[in-house]
Amino acid sequence: MPEKDDFVLQDFLPFLLNRAAEESSLAFQSYYKNRYGMLRNEWRVLFHLGTYGTMTAKDIGQRAKIHKTKISRAVAKLTERRFITRSRDENDRRSEHLQLTPAGEAAYRDLRGQAASYDKQLASRFSAEEEKVLRRMLRQLACIEP
Amino acid sequence: MPEKDDFVLQDFLPFLLNRAAEESSLAFQSYYKNRYGMLRNEWRVLFHLGTYGTMTAKDIGQRAKIHKTKISRAVAKLTERRFITRSRDENDRRSEHLQLTPAGEAAYRDLRGQAASYDKQLASRFSAEEEKVLRRMLRQLACIEP
DNA sequence: GGGTAATAGTTGTTTTTGTAACTAACAAGG
């Protein structure tokens, strides 16, 4: 009787996903780290502001599923480095609208270009069709709408 | 002239992979954390020993691509909790052979079962074919041989 | 209005990582 024993760690999805995520982030991570001294959360906040324009910390947190304390600290760093400015909402003085400064815009454009070509390079291992399917499946797993 | 501006964060592979990895680890993580007070690296070490039998810290590190300091700490915790035993290699007294105790075996079997059914549940969102393709692509991205 | 609850964001403290330097054991060449 053969054991029904076909489960291996190398195939465990959370493990695979973690390893793939780590491996695929490496090169890009060292780019924004070396070039701008940014941390991952800072890059993410910057990227959101560049992509979607003015947002509040809460907006960013919701969209990227980053905890508010991480956002708070990333925003503090980015402000200190003059990459973003903050202004209170006059209707609800609890929240602040964040937006990129020209320097922030410049960094964003650079990083965005890097990210785009890096992404293309990663995806080049697959066919166009496979790539599309991969992204769809990942969005599914990540609970990201469409 | 439309801008060639089709790059969005939500589709950036490192971002997608990270989010998918985090999301998909959540439930399982809280299982081994609540049930055994384990950290991720401890679960991974335990799992490797359960799957492959006796190994050295180095073996585990190579196979799972975990840094030796993480392994060292995980091994210390697991030893302290009597899940594994260590014995010096008599031919090369620098390295130690690690193996599960009966308690470690029991935890391993439980966690392994959990992992298997959790994995199945994650994969159930996809067709069998899609699932196979997904794992293959992830192994590719994670730089894991076949 | 006045009290209670909820929300946006921050700060402080504890865990966990990351990195580098360290010990102990082996290897190899002279």
Add this chain to the structure above:
DNA sequence: CCTTGTTAGTTACAAAAACAACTATTACCC
């Protein structure tokens, strides 16, 4: 042997994450 280099694993210290408690403001509703 004995110096130099390498390897397995540990430890110490700095950086970052997690978690809880906090301030300030707004919302609810009796």
